[in-house]
Amino acid sequence: MSGSRKASIVSGYDLVQSLGGRRAATRPAAEAPPPPRPAPAGSVALPTKRDIACPDCGWESHVMGRQSYAVCPKCRKKIDIVDYTVDIDFSGTIATAGAVRLAPGGIVHSGEIRAAIVDLASRVEGGRIVAWHRLDLRAGAVCQPDHIEFRDLRLDAGARLAFTCALACRRLDVAGDLEGEFVVSGEVFLRAGGALRGSLRCAHLTVEDGASLAARLQVGGGDPVVPGP
Amino acid sequence: MDNVSAQTVIAGDAEITGTIKSAGTVRIDGKLDGELHCEKDALVGKSAVVKGNLNVSSAVVEGTINGNIVARDRIELKASARLTGDLKAKRLVVEDGVAFVGRSEVNASGVAPAAPQHSAPPTPVPPGIDANRPGVAFPKR
Numbered sequence: 001m002s003g004s005r006k007a008s009i010v011s012g013y014d015l016v017q018s019l020g021g022r023r024a025a026t027r028p029a030a031e032a033p034p035p036p037r038p039a040p041a042g043s044v045a046l047p048t049k050r051d052i053a054c055p056d057c058g059w060e061s062h063v064m065g066r067q068s069y070a071v072c073p074k075c076r077k078k079i080d081i082v083d084y085t086v087d088i089d090f091s092g093t094i095a096t097a098g099a100v101r102l103a104p105g106g107i108v109h110s111g112e113i114r115a116a117i118v119d120l121a122s123r124v125e126g127g128r129i130v131a132w133h134r135l136d137l138r139a140g141a142v143c144q145p146d147h148i149e150f151r152d153l154r155l156d157a158g159a160r161l162a163f164t165c166a167l168a169c170r171r172l173d174v175a176g177d178l179e180g181e182f183v184v185s186g187e188v189f190l191r192a193g194g195a196l197r198g199s200l201r202c203a204h205l206t207v208e209d210g211a212s213l214a215a216r217l218q219v220g221g222g223d224p225v226v227p228g229p
Numbered sequence: 230m231d232n233v234s235a236q237t238v239i240a241g242d243a244e245i246t247g248t249i250k251s252a253g254t255v256r257i258d259g260k261l262d263g264e265l266h267c268e269k270d271a272l273v274g275k276s277a278v279v280k281g282n283l284n285v286s287s288a289v290v291e292g293t294i295n296g297n298i299v300a301r302d303r304i305e306l307k308a309s310a311r312l313t314g315d316l317k318a319k320r321l322v323v324e325d326g327v328a329f330v331g332r333s334e335v336n337a338s339g340v341a342p343a344a345p346q347h348s349a350p351p352t353p354v355p356p357g358i359d360a361n362r363p364g365v366a367f368p369k370r
Contacts, residue, residue, distance in 0.1 A: 187325070190323075204325050204326070205323050205325070205327060205329065206323060206324065206325045207321050207322055207323035207335075208322065209303075209320055209321075209322045210320065211321065211335070212335060212336045213321055213333045213334075213335045214333065214334050214335065214336065215332070215333055216331075216332050216333075217329050217330065217331060217332065217333050218329070218330050219323075219327055219328060219329040219330070220326075220327065220328035220329065
């Protein structure tokens with residue numbers, strides 16, 4: 001360090017002015033500062049809200065944002081909120097408040113699958129599938145009524161299901177082929193191309209043009225059945 | 230259905246007991262205690278009360294019917310419809326809010342539906358699927 005260094009006072013204003021003037025003089029017109037990035041459309045400040053239910057006690061609650069697990073406020077057990085996909089042979093247990101997709105090519109031999117939404121497109125030979133919110137049946141799904149429990153049922157076009165016993169549910173949406181005896185406390189939608197046979201007792205029925213309906217019906221003023229697993 | 234071109238209109242203050250046969254379109258807003266045979270379309274208005282069977286080409290129902298409806302083409306039940314009886318048609322449209330007690334026999338293809346079976350036949354396994362593959366499901370995160 002030099003011993004003859006002379007102390008000097010640097011004015012911040014002068015420094016900024018000097019830098020600004022130098023930059024304005026040296027920056028060419030082609031290197032203009034890039035425009036500010038526009039804010040992404042649709043962004044919200046609040047995280048998304050997701051309704052969940054405890055697979056053990058059935059207590060319904062909600063979580064905010066992306067969480068992989070939560071704690072049930074009633075029974076204090078850990079709730080898994082992960083989505084699963086099963087496309088191979090399965091004989092285990094899955095308990096989640098998320099969704100489980102049983103893809104074509106997989107076979108459920110035994111065990112239990114409990115989820116909020118179960119998307120079934122595979123073969124179920126045993127075990128138990130409990131969809132406490134909704135069960136979606138896709139084309140190619142093969143299952144017996146003894147192996148499934150649900151609150152809402154939705155049949156995709158191409159799916160076929162026949163129940164040998166009376167079934168109660170909250171909501172029914174049929175775009176495929178469904179046969180059996182149903183008591184629905186809520187709405188029944190029969191989409192174009194869908195078919196419903198057997199008997200139906202529901203509070204509300206909507207049939208689209210092109211649907212097939214060969215059943216005994218009682219629509220309006222049904223008993224308040226509380227379905228669910 | 231064009232209400233303006235309806236050829237036969239039974240007004241809301243009319244009560245008819247007996248059978249009505251028409252080669253054209255019929256609109257009912259009053260009370261009919263009997264049957265209706267119509268070559269074309271039939272429109273049952275909101276204030277109409279029909280106690281009898283309807284045999285029509287197409288029917289649009291907004292009122293109350295205590296009887297069976299047989300349509301050669303289409304039946305449309307509006308939200309205010311109240312039907313106690315059976316219906317048979319090629320096509321059916323039901324709006325939310327309909328009260329219906331009876332039997333329905335509707336098939337878009339016109340082929341008689343198969344009798345309900347009490348045992349579900351198993352669907353054959355698609356080719357290329359090996360049921361003996363071991364493995365375990367991994368969660369997707």
